[in-house]
Amino acid sequence: RLWGTNITRLEQTDLAVLESQVDEAQFSLVKWGLHVPEEGTIEAYAAAAKLIAHAQSLGTKVLKESVTGFLKNDKGRVSGVVTGSGHVRGSHVILAAGLGSVPLLATENIKLPLTGREGLLANTAPTKKQYLNTLLRLPGLHMRQTLDGRIVFGASFAGGQPGDDPQATAEDLFNQVQKTFKDGNKLEFGHYTVGVRPDPEDGYPILGSTGLEGLDLAVMHSGVTNAALVGELLAKKILYGIEDQMLKDYRMDRFKSYAKL
Structure with missing residues (x-):
């Protein structure tokens, strides 16, 4: 209550x-x-399909590609992703790939404590x-x-x-x-x-900064339960530079094992 x-x-x-x-x-x-x-409950696949369709109606382009790594500019800032068919550039990247986040961050020598x-x-x-x-x-x-x-x-x-x-x-x-x-x-x-x-190693979501400028992370269970709030909080952080107090307890740097490999 x-x-x-x-x-x-x-x-x-x-x-x-x-x-x-x-x-x-x-x-x-x-x-x-x-x-x-x-x-209540929600069917994740149906909700995701509706959200994607709405985003597309507003001009969002959806690419069905496998990401293999990250693009970085000459200052080390992440500026896009590498896919099997080429490079996709963006002003900011959010990594929300579940267990797939582990090998992707490993390409940048970052250990993600996730099993x-x-x-x-x-x-x-x-x-x-x-x-x-x-x-x-x-x-x-x-x-x-x-x-x-x-x-x-x-x-x-x-x-x-x-x-x-x-x-x-x-x-x-x-x-x-x-x-x-x-x-x-x-x-x-x-x-x-x-x-x-x-x-995650301690059972709690891992959200926000990864240690690489231009790259934020969102990984958790349950993703469906937390998706709406996490999306809102990360959007505020990325678009307006406002990091909500709630995010601070879930940063990746809370882990002692968090370090360059």
């Missing part, structure tokens, strides 16, 4: 009203829960029935329902390990999902994905 979040505690009966399709036995396991009405962590997400087949009204988190399981009716689920927001047999892991989670709902037996398994999350 100190952060301005409208968070409320709900007892078992309130939880059952909020999520009426969930078997009430699930709520007896947790006793009570927290509800944050203003929090990858696998995480499994699974999906039911689309269903017309509305099973969920919120993003629901239960012990060992989180779920949300998409606009096309799929229930997306996983074991942990931090990145549930797929194990040696990801298919079996996904099916075990699906069995939990079926048991969670009153009509869970009507759900069908869809598919699963295994993604690799960028994992």
Whole structure:
């Protein structure tokens, strides 16, 4: 509440009203829960496509190229990027390439303290029935329902390990999902994905200056959750030279390992 979040505690009966399709036995396991009405979900690929399309309508040119390094002027300032088909120049470069940021910064002898962590997400087949009204988190399981009716689920927001047999892991989670709902037996398994999350050494975003003039960095988990705020703060820094106090705790130079290779 100190952060301005409208968070409320709900007892078992309130939880059952909020999520009426969930078997009430699930709520007896947790006793009570927290509800944050203003929090929600978004499909990252759809949001990205709309944002890119809007930018293009304003004159932005999108290049689908692999970046292999950086251009620098005679004073050492980054002035663009090197791609497989040539050079692309720009007044400022923002590196937002997830794990791909590591080898790119290494070309400039900068060590980025970032590793990858696998995480499994699974999906039911689309269903017309509305099973969920919120993003629901239960012990060992989180779920949300998409606009096309799929229930997306996983074991942990931090990145549930797929194990040696990801298919079996996904099916075990699906069995939990079926048991969670009153009509869970009507759900069908869809598919699963295994993604690799960028994992900073201390778990917190790495934002802002890289030590090279003209090059800023943005890497974090969760990128979708933080994207809007990070974009706004970095835009203010780059365009107007205003570095918000919030950015200072997330600079790359906080790491003792941050140094030229």
